Amino acid sequence: MKIAILLIVLISLLTITGCSTENKGNAEEINQEEVEVHEVMSEELELNFSVIPSLKETQFIISLTNQSDEMKKLEFHSSQKYEIVVTNDKGEEVFTYSKGKMFSQALDVALIKSGESMEWEEVWEHEKLPPGPYKAKVTILSHQSENLTMESEWTVPSDN
Secondary structure, X not given: OHHHHHHHXXXXXXXXXXXXXXXXXXXXXXXXXXXXXXXXXXXXXXXEEEEEEXXXXXXXXXXXXXXXXXXXXXXXXXXOOEEEEEEOOOOOEXXXXXXXXXXXXXXXXXXXXXXXXXXXXXXXXXXXXXXXXXXXXXEEOOOOOOOOEEEEEEEEOOOX
């Protein structure tokens, strides 16, 4: 009986170990050492920022497209890739994406192939906003993407 249990455990361990060393996935893996990756130069990445407001939420869509003919690398110092700040007509901050959130403090690398994009979507859930103009500003937080910021403005109409 003890020998049968020992054999079952041993066979299970060998099966698990054997399966863990095989790569059966079809996902493409990019090894930085095998592919030439170039640093980001100004205007090689195109930033698009859309704001879609509604009564009780505002949706933000951020897109970063590699306009160059080469693969580009972005390094982030935490798991936070961008910051979004919304201000009202008095310049007061009414929403900051990172406020109240925690981000891991680990170096993260993103590789963007030529012509490809990275996209993020965030939703800010809020009460009905007071009427008036609002401005949202997004900033990409990679140290290689200096000056990758964009603003978008919209107006909340007054109820008549």
